Each structure stands twice: as C-alpha cells, then as structure tokens.
Amino acid sequence: MNIGQVLDLLRSDFPGISIPKIRFLEDKGLIAPERTASGYRKFSHEDVERLRYVLRMQRDHYLPLKVIGEHLDAMDRGLEPPPIDAVVPTVPKVALADDGLPSAESFARRSDLRLSRKELIKTAEVDEELLAALETYGLIKPRPGTQHYDTDALVVAKTAAELAEFGFEPRHLRAFKSAADREVGLVEQVVAPVRRSRDAGASARADDAVNQIAALSVKLHATLVKSGLRTS
Numbered sequence: 054m055n056i057g058q059v060l061d062l063l064r065s066d067f068p069g070i071s072i073p074k075i076r077f078l079e080d081k082g083l084i085a086p087e088r089t090a091s092g093y094r095k096f097s098h099e100d101v102e103r104l105r106y107v108l109r110m111q112r113d114h115y116l117p118l119k120v121i122g123e124h125l126d127a128m129d130r131g132l133e134p135p136p137i138d139a140v141v142p143t144v145p146k147v148a149l150a151d152d153g154l155p156s157a158e159s160f161a162r163r164s165d166l167r168l169s170r171k172e173l174i175k176t177a178e179v180d181e182e183l184l185a186a187l188e189t190y191g192l193i194k195p196r197p198g199t200q201h202y203d204t205d206a207l208v209v210a211k212t213a214a215e216l217a218e219f220g221f222e223p224r225h226l227r228a229f230k231s232a233a234d235r236e237v238g239l240v241e242q243v244v245a246p247v248r249r250s251r252d253a254g255a256s257a258r259a260d261d262a263v264n265q266i267a268a269l270s271v272k273l274h275a276t277l278v279k280s281g282l283r284t285s
Contacts, residue, residue, distance in 0.1 A: 054096045062101055067108045075104065081118055083107050083125060106134070130201070131166035144168075144176050144207065154272050160264040167201035177210035186223035187213055192230055236274075240266050 086094040110116045187193040193206045248259040
C-alpha cells in the first residue's frame with residue numbers, strides 16, 4: 054500500500070492521523086516501510102498493524118514513544134505485548150500435555166523468544182550469581198551467535214531457582230545435564246539411519262521420530278522417578 058491508502062485505513066479509528074505523523078513515526082524508528090526504486094514508501098499489512106498499535110498506545114494509554122518502541126522491540130523478539138497495567142512485556146506460557154508431561158508437539162514447537170540477560174534474570178526471578186553458576190555447569194547458554202536467551206534457558210533458570218529452595222545447587226544439577234546428554238545421544242543414534250536416507254521425506258520423518266522418542270523418553274524417565282520415590 055502507498056501512504057495514502059494507509060491513511061484511508063487508519064482515519065476512521067484515528068481521525069488525527071496525517072502523512073507528516075506517519076513520517077515522524079518512521080523517523081523515530083517505530084515503523085520501517087519498504088521503499089521502491091524511486092523512493093516511494095510501500096506499506097505492508099504488518100506495517101499498518103504496527104501503526105495501529107503505536108497510535109492506540111498513544112491515544113488510550115498516553116505512553117511515550119520511547120516506551121512504545123521498547124514494547125515493539127520486545128514483540129519483535131517473540132514476547133507478548135504487556136497488559137495495560139504492566140510495565141514490562143510478559144513471556145508466553147509454555148504449553149504442556151494434559152498430564153503435565155511434554156507432548157511430541159511440544160518438542161516440535163519452536164519459539165522465537167529472545168531474552169536479554171537482564172530480562173532472563175527478571176522473568177525467571179533469579180540473581181546474577183545463580184545464572185552465572187548455571188552457565189558454568191553448562192545448563193544454560195545464549196542462543197548460538199547471539200547474546201540472547203531462549204525459552205529453554207528461561208525454563209531451566211526458573212526450575213533451578215525452585216530447586217534451590219530445597220537446597221539444590223547448580224553443581225548438583227550436573228547429573229540432570231549428564232543424563233539428558235546421554236538420552237540425546239541415544240535418540241540421535243536410533244534416528245541416524247533414517248536421517249541418512251536419500252528419500253525426499255527422510256528429514257521430516259527423522260524430525261518426527263525425534264519428537265516422538267523425546268516425549269516418550271521424558272514420560273518414561275518421569276514415571277520411573279515417581280515409581281522409585283513411591284517404593285523408597
């Protein structure tokens with residue numbers, strides 16, 4: 054869409070919108086429409102929705118552009134926009150199967166969540182010392198090639214903090230990491246012949262098998278721990 058078409062879409066909800074206003078928001082880095090070879094702006098539907106968010110936050114909640122920009126940056130990194138009465142974005146809930154155990158679908162699900170170190174510490178409710186220790190023992194690490202942390206890092210940090218209340222220290226959790234590494238190696242060994250196949254769908258079948266086996270292994274592990282605790 055060109056800038057005139059964008060105005061037509063927004064005027065009914067935001068009568069005060071104008072071309073200079075849109076250009077101002079672009080100058081502030083809140084939107085980034087594409088440019089044609091001749092320099093004309095071309096807006097996507099995502100650009101329009103982004104504009105709606107900015108204008109709504111200004112009109113309804115009187116948020117300054119700097120704060121709105123922080124919200125947009127968080128949303129770009131996979132976080133959910135904050136509730137009206139919150140001051141920071143909230144992290145999406147991790148979906149689990151009805152019995153509380155991860156399903157095969159949960160292993161297939163890929164999150165684009167990216168948390169800064171400060172955001173991870175705040176969201177997981179851990180301190181810098183605990184996070185540093187978890188990294189030292191290889192339980193948490195940033196996403197490859199970045200300084201951001203993903204959903205797995207968040208869950209590990211939060212779980213480690215909860216275990217710390219029972220006296221567990223990061224060094225105690227190395228056993229969990231070693232056991233998980235052994236399970237990963239076993240799964241990869243079983244799936245390797247499928248992955249090496251030259252069939253067109255081999256990669257997809259291998260990925261599906263990995264997800265299914267991973268879910269079953271976690272179910273077996275959890276059940277064995279539960280059974281062992283009942284008989285001890």
